[in-house]
Amino acid sequence: MIRMQNVKIVLMIGWRNVFRNKRRSLIVASSIVVGLVVMMFSMAIMNGFNRQMLENTINTSLGHVAIHKKGFFNDMKLSLSFMPKDLCNAIKNIQGVACIGQRVKFEAMVQSSRSSQGVLVMGIEPEEEKCVSNIFEYAGSDIHSYITDSSNNDILISRSLATKLGIGIGDKCVVMLQDKDGVLAAHAFIVKGLYQSPIESFDKYVVYTGIRKAQEISGLGNAISEIIVRCRDKDFADSVASTINSLDTADLEVLTWKQMAPNIVQAIKLFDTMMYVFLAIIFISIIFTIANTMIMAIMERYREIGIMKSIGTQPSWIAAIVILEACGLGVLGIVAGIVITYLLVAITATTGINFAFYSESMRVWGTGTTIYPFLTATNSIVATVIVLLNTIVASLYPAYKAAKIKPIDALHFI
Amino acid sequence: MEIIQVVNCTKDYHSDGQIVHALRGVHLSLHKGEFAAIAGPSGSGKTTLLNCIGGLDYSTQGNVYIEGTDISKLSPKELSRLRLFKIGFIFQAYNLIPVLTALENVEYILLLQGMGDSNRKRKAAEVLELVGLKDEMHRLPHELSGGQQQRVAIARAIVSSPAIVLADEPTANVDQKTGSALLDLMEHLNKEKQITFLFSTHDPMVMKRAHRLINIIDGMIVKDTLVKRKNK
Numbered sequence: 001m002i003r004m005q006n007v008k009i010v011l012m013i014g015w016r017n018v019f020r021n022k023r024r025s026l027i028v029a030s031s032i033v034v035g036l037v038v039m040m041f042s043m044a045i046m047n048g049f050n051r052q053m054l055e056n057t058i059n060t061s062l063g064h065v066a067i068h069k070k071g072f073f074n075d076m077k078l079s080l081s082f083m084p085k086d087l088c089n090a091i092k093n094i095q096g097v098a099c100i101g102q103r104v105k106f107e108a109m110v111q112s113s114r115s116s117q118g119v120l121v122m123g124i125e126p127e128e129e130k131c132v133s134n135i136f137e138y139a140g141s142d143i144h145s146y147i148t149d150s151s152n153n154d155i156l157i158s159r160s161l162a163t164k165l166g167i168g169i170g171d172k173c174v175v176m177l178q179d180k181d182g183v184l185a186a187h188a189f190i191v192k193g194l195y196q197s198p199i200e201s202f203d204k205y206v207v208y209t210g211i212r213k214a215q216e217i218s219g220l221g222n223a224i225s226e227i228i229v230r231c232r233d234k235d236f237a238d239s240v241a242s243t244i245n246s247l248d249t250a251d252l253e254v255l256t257w258k259q260m261a262p263n264i265v266q267a268i269k270l271f272d273t274m275m276y277v278f279l280a281i282i283f284i285s286i287i288f289t290i291a292n293t294m295i296m297a298i299m300e301r302y303r304e305i306g307i308m309k310s311i312g313t314q315p316s317w318i319a320a321i322v323i324l325e326a327c328g329l330g331v332l333g334i335v336a337g338i339v340i341t342y343l344l345v346a347i348t349a350t351t352g353i354n355f356a357f358y359s360e361s362m363r364v365w366g367t368g369t370t371i372y373p374f375l376t377a378t379n380s381i382v383a384t385v386i387v388l389l390n391t392i393v394a395s396l397y398p399a400y401k402a403a404k405i406k407p408i409d410a411l412h413f414i
Numbered sequence: 415m416e417i418i419q420v421v422n423c424t425k426d427y428h429s430d431g432q433i434v435h436a437l438r439g440v441h442l443s444l445h446k447g448e449f450a451a452i453a454g455p456s457g458s459g460k461t462t463l464l465n466c467i468g469g470l471d472y473s474t475q476g477n478v479y480i481e482g483t484d485i486s487k488l489s490p491k492e493l494s495r496l497r498l499f500k501i502g503f504i505f506q507a508y509n510l511i512p513v514l515t516a517l518e519n520v521e522y523i524l525l526l527q528g529m530g531d532s533n534r535k536r537k538a539a540e541v542l543e544l545v546g547l548k549d550e551m552h553r554l555p556h557e558l559s560g561g562q563q564q565r566v567a568i569a570r571a572i573v574s575s576p577a578i579v580l581a582d583e584p585t586a587n588v589d590q591k592t593g594s595a596l597l598d599l600m601e602h603l604n605k606e607k608q609i610t611f612l613f614s615t616h617d618p619m620v621m622k623r624a625h626r627l628i629n630i631i632d633g634m635i636v637k638d639t640l641v642k643r644k645n646k
Contacts, residue, residue: 311526
């Protein structure tokens with residue numbers, strides 16, 4: 001049985017050994033600090049990247065939960081519309097729901113005198129949309145460049161689309177569509193405002209108008225394409241969707257953001273995996289640094305270890321002392337590394353890290369050009385456990401070598 | 415009572431493809447309370463003999479008995495326990511654990527033996543007081559003089575009341591005055607506590623003070639002189 005006092009003396013010798021060769025310990029601890037800071041700061045940036053990619057996708061169009069006619073999500077036909085009746089009021093009363101918005105969506109062609117572009121027209125409730133998405137902010141948070149009357153022929157288009165069409169605010173464009181009855185129709189709109197979202201593909205493809213106007217030109221009457229639900233937190237989406245499903249929604253489908261954007265969930269998993277592979281490479285090199293240092297320390301103390309064994313110290317104690325010395329170095333590195341990382345994250349979480357030089361790619365991923373890193377408690381625990389495990393793994397071979405030293409080989413003179 | 419009995423002990427080494435006969439049929443017996451020295455020139459085999467008696471090395475042939483136990487037949491782990499409980503070691507270069515204080519170095523042996531906290535500290539402090547280091551017990555080895563370090567080593571060797579203390583040239587690294595004082599101390603412990611001491615040495619002062627002088631040359635004991643039996 002391991003006695004507490006034995007653990008105490010082994011811990012004490014291991015810990016004091018850390019400070020015997022201060023320069024060498026400093027070098028090893030520094031390598032751990034560098035590895036840990038790189039690991040945790042990478043995690044923080046990746047957290048910020050993932051959160052912004054997800055939040056921007058949710059804020060731009062998805063919402064947390066969406067209710068459609070069955071089949072609409074995969075095939076946006078006008079015939080797959082529905083009458084909301086009392087559903088909106090019922091949803092508003094569900095716990096965890098912040099606000100809702102109704103939309104009409106159909107595919108169309110927008111045309112100027114210079115060019116044309118296939119687009120998705122979103123008919124929105126202007127006031128409600130301010131809560132369920134960020135389109136008001138993307139349009140400059142200016143009421144004069146936003147849709148105010150949902151019956152008017154105002155249209156919001158993205159800056160990139162405006163450039164392509166060669167039009168600006170106040171200019172006219174024509175929206176051509178096939179209405180609910182299959183009749184081709186063309187309607188003139190006036191550009192009320194220009195927006196820019198963080199997602200490039202969204203900007204190329206989506207235009208906004210008022211929901212009444214959209215219902216009018218598509219022939220939907222009072223029917224809508226979807227209800228978008230904004231929850232108080234995105235983690236409430238599953239429970240809110242489950243409650244909506246329990247309402248009278250037999251011919252409707254209720255989708256959470258995870259179901260609507262599986263590619264993003266998969267991308268986040270992929271990024272996380274890639275990051276761990278990258279970090280594994282860093283830490284494999286650190287394992288060798290620690291192992292090399294511990295072997296050097298053991299060679300220096302060859303005689304001392306021989307003495308300890310000759311007076312009756314069991315090999316397991318010798319091994320434990322070596323492992324604990326490595327753990328001591330690991331603990332020093334972890335403490336310093338965590339302090340430095342949290343300082344870095346605290347600063348950059350306020351200032352953000354500007355990736356403007358990489359802006360095109362950032363817009364493809366929908367993250368925005370400035371990333372705001374953050375760390376979770378899980379990140380810190382994972383990083384600490386990884387470094388400690390690394391340290392223990394790195395010390396196993398040196399500990400084995402030390403435990404195997406024969407007193408007679410270390411003492412030539414007794 | 416015989417504490418140590420060496421029977422026809424030989425030890426051969428292989429060096430550069432040749433066999434070196436370090437010990438050639440050594441017979442030796444030591445009784446409880448003896449204060450003996452093995453003397454001889456370098457390469458005579460005194461270190462090898464001490465290694466075999468201390469259970470640090472196995473003899474090629476023959477047997478070594480410590481308090482009646484044939485240590486030639488013990489496993490490395492059993493030998494480790496034997497060294498811990500039966501034998502105290504004093505090394506030429508003190509060889510204390512550098513990160514432990516004088517008190518902790520002495521306690522360490524008792525800790526390995528599994529002694530409880532309060533008894534251990536009290537006993538270690540008593541022994542350090544006995545060797546004249548009452549005021550230095552909380553110092554680290556590098557804060558002590560060579561003589562003081564060797565006193566700590568003596569305290570470590572005797573603290574568990576072993577059957578025998580093996581001392582390898584304990585005066586080799588200290589000046590004559592300190593060496594004489596260390597021998598006074600060991601002689602005192604031998605007399606007062608009946609601890610058996612066996613030295614390997616080529617220091618004339620140690621040879622002069624030993625009660626029994628065993629001369630070894632070319633791996634054979636050539637002379638075994640009882641200089642003076644100590645009072646029991």
